[in-house]
Amino acid sequence: MTVFTHDVVIVGAGLAGMRAAIEASRQGADVAIVSKLHPVRSHSVAAQGGINAVINPEDTIKDHEFDTVKGSDYLGDQDRIEVLIAEAPMNIYELEHMGAAFSMVGEGEALAQRHFEGRLGTIDQRPFGGQNFPRTCFIQDRTGQALLHTMYENLLRQGVMVYEEYYTTRLVVKDGVVGGVVALDQRTGELHLFRAKAVLLATGGYGRVFSVTSNAMDVTGDGMAMAFREGVPLEDMEFVQFHPTGLYPTGILVTEGARGEGAYIVNGKGERFMSRYAAGKMELAPRDVVARAIQTEIEEGRGVKGRPYVDLDLRHLGCAKIQERLPQIRELGINFAAVDCLTQPLPIRPTAHYSMGGVPTDVNGASTLKGLFAAGECSCISVHGANRLGGNSLLETVVFGRRAGMAAAAFVKGTALPEVPAGVLETEKKRIGALLDARGPESVPRIREELQTVMFDKVGIYRTEGPMKEALAKARELKKRYKDIHLSGGSLVFNTELIEALELQSLLEVAEVIALCAINRTESRGSHFRRDFPKRDDQNWLKHTLARRKGDDIVLDYKPVAITKYPPQERKY
Amino acid sequence: MASEVTFRVQRFDPKTDREPRFKEYRVRNEPGMTVLDGLLQIKAETDPTLSFRRSCRSGICGSCAVRINGSSRPCCNAQINDNIVGGRLLVEPLANFDIIKDLVVNLDAFWGKIRQVHPWNESGEFRHTGKALMEVTADDLSEIRKTEGCIFCASCHSDCEALRSNRDFVGPAAIVRAYRFMHDPRDRLGNKRLDELKARTGIGVWLCAICGNCGESCPKLIPTNECIASFKNSWFSENKAPDGLKTTAENLEKMGRVYELDEFALRMREKLGLPPLTPNNAPKLEPILKKKGVAK
Numbered sequence: 077m078t079v080f081t082h083d084v085v086i087v088g089a090g091l092a093g094m095r096a097a098i099e100a101s102r103q104g105a106d107v108a109i110v111s112k113l114h115p116v117r118s119h120s121v122a123a124q125g126g127i128n129a130v131i132n133p134e135d136t137i138k139d140h141e142f143d144t145v146k147g148s149d150y151l152g153d154q155d156r157i158e159v160l161i162a163e164a165p166m167n168i169y170e171l172e173h174m175g176a177a178f179s180m181v182g183e184g185e186a187l188a189q190r191h192f193e194g195r196l197g198t199i200d201q202r203p204f205g206g207q208n209f210p211r212t213c214f215i216q217d218r219t220g221q222a223l224l225h226t227m228y229e230n231l232l233r234q235g236v237m238v239y240e241e242y243y244t245t246r247l248v249v250k251d252g253v254v255g256g257v258v259a260l261d262q263r264t265g266e267l268h269l270f271r272a273k274a275v276l277l278a279t280g281g282y283g284r285v286f287s288v289t290s291n292a293m294d295v296t297g298d299g300m301a302m303a304f305r306e307g308v309p310l311e312d313m314e315f316v317q318f319h320p321t322g323l324y325p326t327g328i329l330v331t332e333g334a335r336g337e338g339a340y341i342v343n344g345k346g347e348r349f350m351s352r353y354a355a356g357k358m359e360l361a362p363r364d365v366v367a368r369a370i371q372t373e374i375e376e377g378r379g380v381k382g383r384p385y386v387d388l389d390l391r392h393l394g395c396a397k398i399q400e401r402l403p404q405i406r407e408l409g410i411n412f413a414a415v416d417c418l419t420q421p422l423p424i425r426p427t428a429h430y431s432m433g434g435v436p437t438d439v440n441g442a443s444t445l446k447g448l449f450a451a452g453e454c455s456c457i458s459v460h461g462a463n464r465l466g467g468n469s470l471l472e473t474v475v476f477g478r479r480a481g482m483a484a485a486a487f488v489k490g491t492a493l494p495e496v497p498a499g500v501l502e503t504e505k506k507r508i509g510a511l512l513d514a515r516g517p518e519s520v521p522r523i524r525e526e527l528q529t530v531m532f533d534k535v536g537i538y539r540t541e542g543p544m545k546e547a548l549a550k551a552r553e554l555k556k557r558y559k560d561i562h563l564s565g566g567s568l569v570f571n572t573e574l575i576e577a578l579e580l581q582s583l584l585e586v587a588e589v590i591a592l593c594a595i596n597r598t599e600s601r602g603s604h605f606r607r608d609f610p611k612r613d614d615q616n617w618l619k620h621t622l623a624r625r626k627g628d629d630i631v632l633d634y635k636p637v638a639i640t641k642y643p644p645q646e647r648k649y
Numbered sequence: 650m651a652s653e654v655t656f657r658v659q660r661f662d663p664k665t666d667r668e669p670r671f672k673e674y675r676v677r678n679e680p681g682m683t684v685l686d687g688l689l690q691i692k693a694e695t696d697p698t699l700s701f702r703r704s705c706r707s708g709i710c711g712s713c714a715v716r717i718n719g720s721s722r723p724c725c726n727a728q729i730n731d732n733i734v735g736g737r738l739l740v741e742p743l744a745n746f747d748i749i750k751d752l753v754v755n756l757d758a759f760w761g762k763i764r765q766v767h768p769w770n771e772s773g774e775f776r777h778t779g780k781a782l783m784e785v786t787a788d789d790l791s792e793i794r795k796t797e798g799c800i801f802c803a804s805c806h807s808d809c810e811a812l813r814s815n816r817d818f819v820g821p822a823a824i825v826r827a828y829r830f831m832h833d834p835r836d837r838l839g840n841k842r843l844d845e846l847k848a849r850t851g852i853g854v855w856l857c858a859i860c861g862n863c864g865e866s867c868p869k870l871i872p873t874n875e876c877i878a879s880f881k882n883s884w885f886s887e888n889k890a891p892d893g894l895k896t897t898a899e900n901l902e903k904m905g906r907v908y909e910l911d912e913f914a915l916r917m918r919e920k921l922g923l924p925p926l927t928p929n930n931a932p933k934l935e936p937i938l939k940k941k942g943v944a945k
Contacts, residue, residue: 113704113712114712114756114760116710116711116800116801117702117704117705117710117711117712118710119704119705119710121705121709121710121711121800122705122707122709122710173770173835174769174770175769175770175830175833175835175836177785177790177793177794177797177833180785180790182787183787183790186787187787187790187791195785195786196785196786196787196790197785216794218709218798221709221798221800222797225797226769226770229768229769230769232764232768232769233767233769263749263755292704292705292706292710293703293704293705293706294704325681326706326707328706328707329707404709407708408707408708411708411726411728412681412683412707412708412726413681414681520697521692521693521694521697563697564697564698566662566664566698567662567663567664567665567750569662569663569664569749569750570700570749570750570751570753571698571700572692572700572701573692573697573698
């Protein structure tokens, strides 16, 4: 048990966490990252399609703003969306200066013709869903991987301290001020206290609440849950994005870039059915619209071969285009579905993908708890509202990661190191020890699986009050059963059974909030679709949900949406 | 459809074991299941104490590389049915690393070597505004694309014969990373990165024996050998190769052989009934050496 002290402790080492760390360090703060994974394993690595920015003279800031606002079904805070979009271009060029090698206009043709002399000076952009201009910059179909590696390498260059494979078990708060975190070094099994003047959460989403998800196994909502336990509210948690094209059966992501490049979605009868749902945009309607269309086709028996999937057909794109621009998708199809998309369509269905909700922050990442900041998917600024546009999340990580890093560095100047509750490390050690000694009849994997199944089935793409109430009751029952779990005990060295048990606490916490917020919102907006309330209701529901823990209860509250330039209209594609 | 397969998995708990041991598990094998699926099934249903790294389960995060029947690769995209040998499947931790627990190895040295080659764009620019995008050629980009797909899974290190003989060897992954930045026209670090690889004679690039294992184990099909050879070739042409190799090259140029044939060798050949050799092979080799830039 050691006590480490830094100015700023950042929990999580994905794009947002690392971008924040680099910025805070550049501003002179003593920064450390505490991450349960090595930085390059973070889930930002799995982002495929791209990152949006207005860098083409024919595109306009206003169009990007409007597409984002409309995509959010008017729930996004427009003053924050303006910041996101205004700062997008310079962040793209900054990434480029850091070393990212974006796909360039003419790259494919030049390589195909073996014409290597020409110079390429324009970043290429592809069309993405719900946008009226091709403004998504990309690095083949592994944009997240390339950007995450670039960010990690700049983190090394900056010399930021990283505590790798340290699982943060709790926030340390005293008298309404955050003073650090407690984290478990997985390699030794030792628990350490990290004292800090500012803590920045960049822990990502909670995709593993659902049985079918594109998310990595580590995406378990830890940061949201630990803030929530300390009384920090969570905003708009009912808004869960289901990505239309998860590979069947695993739910692994097939990029929206596939449709951006021209792929068709086809049902079991061979129909390009999007014409019935969004004739104007077809496959490139926003994610919520396409996901519901696919789900409807499947539920009404028009899946392929009577199975719960439809086809994503890339064959007409041709071999050269697929190999140049979507090489990873081809590899995924071959390795995980035994389908070569050059010759066969890929089986796909919607998959839980992204959390629009999270820890509410201001435009500089500051939360409502003094000293606590948040950035990236775990935060809710809110720039995505009820539905995020593809290509806006990578953008959010760099724009608001940078801003939060800068704000945290400014905050710690002239701030004294906050006190921490006496004996906090010992208390936490006892809690972890008790968990390790748990010898009840219940199993962690079984509880997890039951939770994931009920959440996907009943709080998924289509929602109705009755089933959602059943899901909430089930989540609460599982929380009770969790008290009787069984662990094998033994050594604490890389004890992943213990880590999974801790992660399940986060999942249970977050699932209850999602279900409760979804039951309460009696309208349909963006990703939240109520069969019993199929219309958007601006009169009563043009507002953000805030959930807060009060003892054993969760209290819901609401706050207004910031509307600057774009008054709500009907959302049609 | 479903069948059973035996996973023979190496276990090691530093608190109780002095040596790694093996444990066998029966796994329900359904078509399409990956080796990672098998390990997850064991952990969820049979033995929760089994430790291994995993995250994205889609072949991109690089966490889950292990040795399957002796060959290293991420296990999330390895189909069980492609890897059964005699009804069994052998799973061991990556080689050339110390084991932390079971299939989890200590990768500190791996990351340290990556750091050693300054894997970043040292353009001196870190600007938040301005559109001074450095132009690149398609040729530059093709070199970057060829190598930037590395997911740092460390399979190449695990299968590397040079690392097996000397763990200080810089290893294929760091060389590939250096190659990627050396071919980035925006980078200004240039020779400093090279010096890092070259100065460390004995453990730098030259220790590679070009066995080709790294390229074979690479899940992203990166031409690792080509990268390593390109460094060797460029230094050789700058006369910066180790002395032993320089002598070899001189011999090739002078007599068309890597070493001089002495009386003893010639007598042995005769005794073994091998055909006589031309005293000097150099003229035949000359065009090749010239083409490769070894001879002037």
